[in-house]
Amino acid sequence: MNRAQVLWILNYLSAAYRSFTIDPDEAEGVVNVWMDILQNVPFETAQQETRRLCRLKTDFAPTPAEIYQACTESSSTLTVYQIQQKEHEQQLLELQEYHEREEVKPMPEHIANRLDQLFAGMRVNEDES
Incomplete structure (x- = not known):
């Protein structure tokens, strides 16, 4: 997954969860970590699972690990x-x-x-x- 795709997910989460913010000083590191964790996940799958998790999780935004797990579980076929x-x-x-x-x-x-x-x-x- 590339930088633009990770930024799309982070912006989506920011819009879905008003408490989800990233400190501008840490933004580069956060994007790099998300890219590393989601590197083998197809972007379309990550989009679908991010949307699904946003519908299910009402308290906190999903972590990259939760998105990764949801993507790997959904691609069991x-x-x-x-x-x-x-x-x-x-x-x-x-x-x-x-x-x-x-x-x-x-x-x-x-x-x-x-x-x-x-x-x-x-x-x-x-x-x-």
Whole structure:
């Protein structure tokens, strides 16, 4: 989420909650924190959830964490692409953790040879395609 989008949310909250004000001296830091917390949230989803939370919460404006949680809960139905992206991110994290914890060594030659034989049998010849 970019700066203009975060400012839209903050202005919306300021209009919805008269007690929601930001000290001008702290404005830059507040915007940066909100951008950091909501960085992976689509703006349209954040808008919808901010509006919904404003309808539900009568005392205080929602925090960025509450908006983030509402956005992640509302997007429980992920697209195939989003699921694949999350799986890929998880695999990368697991691989990174493995490389940080374990001493990675080259594959033994007999295993590499066996894998080459297996993969050679799976390849499609040009005359077969």
